[in-house]
Amino acid sequence: MRQLSLFGAQKQGAQPARRPVASRLVSRRAFKWGAVALAGGVAVVAAIWVVQPGTLAAVGEDIRTGFVSATAGAGMTVQQIDTSGGERISARAIRTATGIDIGTPIFAVDLAAARGRVEAIGWVESASVERRLPSTLHVRIVERKAVALWQRNQRLVMVDRAGTEIGGEPIGRFAHLPIVVGNGALNHMPTLLDAMATDRALSSRVQAAIWIGGRRWTIHFDNGLEAKLPESEIGAAWARLVREIGDHRLLDEPIAVVDLRLPDRTIVRARPPEPPADDRT
Numbered sequence: 001m002r003q004l005s006l007f008g009a010q011k012q013g014a015q016p017a018r019r020p021v022a023s024r025l026v027s028r029r030a031f032k033w034g035a036v037a038l039a040g041g042v043a044v045v046a047a048i049w050v051v052q053p054g055t056l057a058a059v060g061e062d063i064r065t066g067f068v069s070a071t072a073g074a075g076m077t078v079q080q081i082d083t084s085g086g087e088r089i090s091a092r093a094i095r096t097a098t099g100i101d102i103g104t105p106i107f108a109v110d111l112a113a114a115r116g117r118v119e120a121i122g123w124v125e126s127a128s129v130e131r132r133l134p135s136t137l138h139v140r141i142v143e144r145k146a147v148a149l150w151q152r153n154q155r156l157v158m159v160d161r162a163g164t165e166i167g168g169e170p171i172g173r174f175a176h177l178p179i180v181v182g183n184g185a186l187n188h189m190p191t192l193l194d195a196m197a198t199d200r201a202l203s204s205r206v207q208a209a210i211w212i213g214g215r216r217w218t219i220h221f222d223n224g225l226e227a228k229l230p231e232s233e234i235g236a237a238w239a240r241l242v243r244e245i246g247d248h249r250l251l252d253e254p255i256a257v258v259d260l261r262l263p264d265r266t267i268v269r270a271r272p273p274e275p276p277a278d279d280r281t
Contacts, residue, residue: 072105079103079135086141088123088169094139097121098129106131114139122168125160147193148180148209161190182211192217195238202242205251216261223251224271228259240266 078100083091098114111129118127118139125144132138144160149171158166158174163186180189188211196203208220217234219227219241229237237260244258244266245251259267 068105068107071107074134076106076134077103078106078109078137080137082132082136082138084138084140085143088143089121089141093121094118094141098137098139100137106133106135106137109137122166125164146174146177148189149174149177150186151179151181159186159189161193163187163189178206179208180211181208182214184214185209185211188217191234192238195235198235198239199242202245221251225251225255226257228257228261230261230263 079102081095081098081100081102083094086094097118097120099117100109100114109129109131111131114129114137115127118124118129118141123143125142127139127141129137129139144164144166146158146166147161148159149156150159150163150165156171156179158169158171158177159180160166180186189209192209196206205222206219207222210218210220212218216231217229219229221227227241229241240260241258244260248268250258250268254271255268256271257267257269259269
């Protein structure tokens with residue numbers, strides 16, 4: 001009796017299906033190039049890791065030295081130091097401040113240390129130093145902006161908006177800036193500057209701003225007028241002062257004081273009359 005196969009008949013001598021040769025070749029090539037790509041990626045990451053500050057102890061100084069030497073031999077040495085952002089500071093002064101010599105292996109440069117030396121210049125608020133391979137360093141700075149002369153210990157020093165002292169240059173060229181006086185005045189100066197910025201014409205006539213009793217400002221104008229501002233709402237008080245001066249031409253009149261400390265009224269005090277000419281002798 002013939003036996004029937006439940007799984008269907010199979011031709012006599014048939015061989016099991018084999019994976020196509022072409023498919024196996026593609027898989028092997030993919031694996032090979034994947035391994036090459038992985039090795040290349042690891043090499044690149046390792047090279048970057050070697051030159052990063054703070055990792056030298058982990059990877060060994062000898063490895064770093066070899067890497068720096070190899071790249072320098074391939075022409076990666078500092079041949080140019082570009083600068084940007086400097087207006088008051090010359091490019092030459094910036095390049096000198098970096099402390100980096102032409103011919104230094106570019107991967108031997110400590111970028112953080114170079115940046116710190118540049119930021120030590122009085123006019124520099126912030127700086128960045130970066131490599132531009134194969135042979136250029138680029139230094140970008142942001143300069144401070146002098147906004148006032150601060151009277152400290154009977155001496156005037158330039159300060160920026162944050163109250164940071166700007167040294168290294170005579171203040172004679174900045175005599176047009178307002179003088180700021182008083183303990184703690186620099187901490188409150190930004191609020192006053194923001195208010196004054198709403199009317200440049202009037203703020204240009206401010207000679208001094210005195211911080212009184214750690215509470216409020218008295219503003220001195222170039223014609224001798226004093227404006228007493230309240231302890232709070234400086235912006236609103238300055239806007240009110242602008243209106244009073246504009247409406248009543250106070251800078252053109254013999255007015256000594258404009259008192260704005262009360263919210264519902266403005267008190268104006270005239271200057272005392274000048275004595276007759278024959279009484280001055």
